[in-house]
Amino acid sequence: MSLPDSLNHHREGLTTSHHDWTMLQAKKLVEGQKPVQIDANTSIENACEILHMSGISCAPVYDASRKQYVGMFDYGDLMTYVLLALKKMDVPLEDQSMEMRDLIHKSRQHQQVPVKLASDLSGKDPFCAVLAETRLGAIVNDFGSGIHRVAVMNSNGELAGVLSQSSVLDFLMRHLSEFSHLQPVMQKTLPELGLVNSNVLSVNGDAQVLEALMAMSSNNVTSVAVLDDQGVLIGNISMADIQYIMKDLKASWLWLSCFQFVSKVRQSRGVETGEDQYPILDVNATATFGYALAKLQATKVHRLWVVNDNGLVAGVVSLTDVFKILSAHTDS
């Protein structure tokens, strides 16, 4: 039997005397974390398995021979690797790093590629380290500018933990009753906060998955809305779904239609948890910010599509949007 929520707060050792969440230090939030890291020589396939089994979308890559972290490996890097290997992405020779050249060479030779060549491959969301004393306010600011996670380092260079947008959101929501400054913004509606803007990358359900991945990559977004012929939202493909392609070598899924792919991903996930999820993770355009955050926290996704009453997509609320708003509200 679990304790009521109020007792849980005390057990977490949070000093409740100070309600300004922006002043909390990063080390407090990563206390007790056993961060997952991947050895630099692990194959990409095994690195994906590690991410999948740990239920995370990113991990630091550690090179024991150089005794240092060489980058982060996430699904964005995996996607870039897949597109490069399939020659669906062209990076001019002069823009290729040594690691990228080596990776391309190895994959052309059909050799195993060690994850150290793929870390930070996408060029987006590179390894970003912060000291353990860094204040949460600064981290939230970073999150609002598009950084998805930071590696929290102790002064001796050891990894204390990883703070992701998801984990910080979860923390703020669990302690919401203590952070009175946050409560007014929770009551605002999505349109009031400018989150209904229909600038959303979408793809038709019949398009190939590979096309969707290419579109995500070239448009620099982490997910794409899947629509039917009437423009109604029927599903979503995000970079994290690429883990299902790597698992058990289902590479051929790249050539399925987006709708078939969405279906397969959902079916796989539901068996693992014994609970099926609603096919579409969305929020109504009239909902409050607080409700959207509660749903983001509960479903653990990185964005919710905003839909109107007809099921047509009217916008998106991503974790980056959330932190941009929270950051703006703390400044005022």
Next chain:
Amino acid sequence: MVLDLDRCIESLFKRQLLAESVIKEICERTKELLMNESNVVHINAPVTVVGDIHGQFYDLLEIFKIGGYCPDTNYLFLGDYVDRGLYSVETMSILTCLKLRYPDRVQLVRGNHESRAVTQTYGFYTECMKKYGSPQVWHYFTDLFDYLTLSVVIDNMIFCVHGGLSPSIHTIDQIKVMDRFKEIPHEGPMADLVWSDPDPGREEFAVSPRGAGYTFGSLVVEKFLHENGMDHILRAHQLCMEGFQVLFDDQLSTVWSAPNYCYRCGNLASILEVGVDGERHFNVFEAAPENERPSAAEVQRAAMFANGIPTGLFSGVGSNGAMTSSPAAGNGNGNGASSFLTTAGMDPTQDAIHYFL
């Protein structure tokens, strides 16, 4: 059209599909029947309650063997008849026929899978297309789903629903006045009844990780039972390894009736027998015995259904670095083990898509 329901039921027990025109007729007639049912149907014990079946037809036959055949046994089915299993069409067909044949002995409650959006994602639509060559049968059944009741009360004491409770619903009367004859909405009380889950770690409602409905805790359960003068909530919707689960000091039970879910979870299943004195007994059972299971080919297709490609589809494909089907290919530092991606630009999925559809 002259309909011989007994003949239909007999054929279905032998897993023979009914003609499209027959499906149309039975759906039309069942809708007329269901139209007169309240959103809260009151019945009396004895009754045997069945949880999620998910197209596992052979396990449904097992349920009749263990629990007794209609009309000798009264049945209450709590939804999720379709999706995931290989025989959603046969399962739904036989249950519809049984309801039509013995309307007072069979109750069918709507589950979250009895919905157009969900059945397009989780397999029922695809199965209809495969078995009938057109989406008509899927349309007939999904239109029928709009008529299924939302809840049942046994002996005024046990509230039965597919998912769980809703923050918008405090009394049974509120359920009675809802308009249920439509596709399940994304949000609102109707969605909550079919999507919600109990959370023994909580006291109140919280947003559900499923993306629809809520999780609800002990205080919510106590309040609902007290306000409505009942002593138990019975629902399905969540996989139980032991076939059932009892929570909140025996105020709520989950019954799950699909053993070895998706033909690979290895779980037990159960049916709940409610006696005239209110006794509740979970009759636990395993997946149907070997000789009545789907053939090896069908199980392989089921695995493919879940995984995409049968293993071995690509073994023997050309030597220039084509995809390997062996999971060992991803292993660490094997010499010369090929990368799983082919750069030859060929599309080996054509065969796979042919199988899948």
